Amino acid sequence: xxxxxxxxxLTLLAAALGGGLLVGWLLGHPILGAxxxxxxxxxxxxxxLRALHQWLNYTTDNEPPEARGLWGDLFDSLYxxxxxxxxxxxxxxxxxxxxxxxFSSLPYGAVMIDPEASIEWSNRAAEHLLGxxxxxxxxxxxxxxxxxxxxxxxxxxxxxxxxxxxxxxAQPDRWLQIHLTFFGQRSRLxxxxxxxxxxxxxxxxxxxxxxxxxELRTPLTVISGYLETFxxxxxxxxxRWRRAVEQMLQQSRRMKALISDLLLLxxxxxxxxxxxxxxxxLRPMLESIAEEAQAAAEGERQITVEVDDELLLVGRAxxxxxxxxxxxxxxxxxxxxxxxxxxxxxxxxxGGYLQVEDDGAGIAPEHxxxxxxxxxxxxxxxxxxxxxxxxxxxxxxxVLLRHQATLSITSILGRGSCFTCVFPRERVIAAA
Ligand code: ADP
Numbered sequence: 001x002x003x004x005x006x007x008x009x010l011t012l013l014a015a016a017l018g019g020g021l022l023v024g025w026l027l028g029h030p031i032l033g034a035x036x037x038x039x040x041x042x043x044x045x046x047x048x049l050r051a052l053h054q055w056l057n058y059t060t061d062n063e064p065p066e067a068r069g070l071w072g073d074l075f076d077s078l079y080x081x082x083x084x085x086x087x088x089x090x091x092x093x094x095x096x097x098x099x100x101x102x103f104s105s106l107p108y109g110a111v112m113i114d115p116e117a118s119i120e121w122s123n124r125a126a127e128h129l130l131g132x133x134x135x136x137x138x139x140x141x142x143x144x145x146x147x148x149x150x151x152x153x154x155x156x157x158x159x160x161x162x163x164x165x166x167x168x169x170a171q172p173d174r175w176l177q178i179h180l181t182f183f184g185q186r187s188r189l190x191x192x193x194x195x196x197x198x199x200x201x202x203x204x205x206x207x208x209x210x211x212x213x214x215e216l217r218t219p220l221t222v223i224s225g226y227l228e229t230f231x232x233x234x235x236x237x238x239x240r241w242r243r244a245v246e247q248m249l250q251q252s253r254r255m256k257a258l259i260s261d262l263l264l265l266x267x268x269x270x271x272x273x274x275x276x277x278x279x280x281x282l283r284p285m286l287e288s289i290a291e292e293a294q295a296a297a298e299g300e301r302q303i304t305v306e307v308d309d310e311l312l313l314v315g316r317a318x319x320x321x322x323x324x325x326x327x328x329x330x331x332x333x334x335x336x337x338x339x340x341x342x343x344x345x346x347x348x349x350x351g352g353y354l355q356v357e358d359d360g361a362g363i364a365p366e367h368x369x370x371x372x373x374x375x376x377x378x379x380x381x382x383x384x385x386x387x388x389x390x391x392x393x394x395x396x397x398x399v400l401l402r403h404q405a406t407l408s409i410t411s412i413l414g415r416g417s418c419f420t421c422v423f424p425r426e427r428v429i430a431a432a
Pocket of ligand 1: 188212326330331332334358361362363371372376377378379387388389390391392393417
């Protein structure tokens with residue numbers, strides 16, 4: 001506001017008071033005259049205030065009311081403020097619309113969910129993939145519209161580091177990958193994309209491996225049957241054939257082990273998780289695995305079993321046995337005769353731990369993250385010599401995944417390794 005407006009306003013006030021005083025003095029009532037001047041000045045202010053009130057509340061789109069001096073300046077300043085606020089609002093609205101447009105045209109579905117889990121906004125792809133309609137479904141609870149148990153569990157877990165794969169609720173023959181993230185004050189953003197093609201390829205891969213393994217089993221049984229017969233009667237073979245038959249038999253055994261591991265892996269990938277769960281006491285299972293590993297290893301190993309008998313593990317016995325056996329056989333394989341192996345089962349507040357510790361060859365740190373990949377071997381020739389298929393730890397990983405457990409590996413090269421299966425608390429219960 002300019003200083004001159006203030007000055008002219010004060011001059012006007014002085015003129016009203018002075019003029020009133022002069023007229024009053026001429027009429028013999030100077031005080032009354034000054035009061036009349038002040039009243040006229042106040043009336044002018046009230047008239048201008050009323051005009052401002054009218055303009056701000058009822059006619060904001062129009063130009064401001066006409067006024068002079070300080071009031072005129074005030075109206076002009078307010079008008080300028082109003083205009084710049086309006087154009088800023090318009091700019092922001094344009095930006096929001098632009099963002100919505102671009103989100104709408106994404107090939108991925110996007111849904112914004114408020115902190116109370118209601119839908120705020122969703123795009124066209126979300127309508128097509130999830131069956132959500134915008135704006136009709138705005139304000140609806142997301143879990144009332146997407147009720148698949150897998151999705152409900154994922155949404156409520158609030159652990160969104162990995163995506164969820166599930167069938168589309170809108171088109172059951174499509175397969176979706178869903179990713180959730182938090183933003184702002186616990187609002188959530190859901191991204192969904194169609195992964196039907198990848199899912200089909202993955203299914204085909206699983207089926208192919210299962211079928212090939214199954215088909216190979218019968219011819220291999222016949223071949224190894226004959227080889228066993230030959231090897232049982234070496235005196236009936238020409239001498240130069242004896243070593244060849246021995247080697248063929250050894251390789252056919254390796255192939256059998258490979259096929260049975262491949263079949264086990266495909267079973268683990270395809271059989272639904274909700275099959276029989278039992279409460280397992282681990283001492284008998286671990287002791288029998290220890291005996292088998294002892295018998296299979298060339299040379300003595302000191303295998304100790306330390307079990308907390310108060311704790312039972314809830315799971316599928318056959319699968320868990322094969323996972324634990326793989327860990328124990330590996331420990332025996334990669335430990336020199338005379339080495340020590342300890343099998344432990346114990347628990348704490350967080351869950352249960354099945355540990356296989358050895359003082360054998362150990363593993364260099366760069367290999368550890370890749371050990372559970374299929375056919376990954378640190379030392380191929382040693383692994384083959386010891387009868388490994390390269391699938392043992394992949395089987396362990398899958399079995400644990402099906403029990404919501406994880407595998408933790410610590411190792412020092414030349415000193416030994418420790419493989420720990422970490423089970424969640426829900427899977428560990430007291431024996432009595
Ligand atoms: P393999 O049949 O070759 O043993 P696994 O999947 O069971 O296949 O193991 C993968 C690789 O991890 C092995 O080839 C071996 O190099 C390494 N490994 C597994 N267990 C141990 C262990 N206890 N000590 C040292 N190395 C191990």
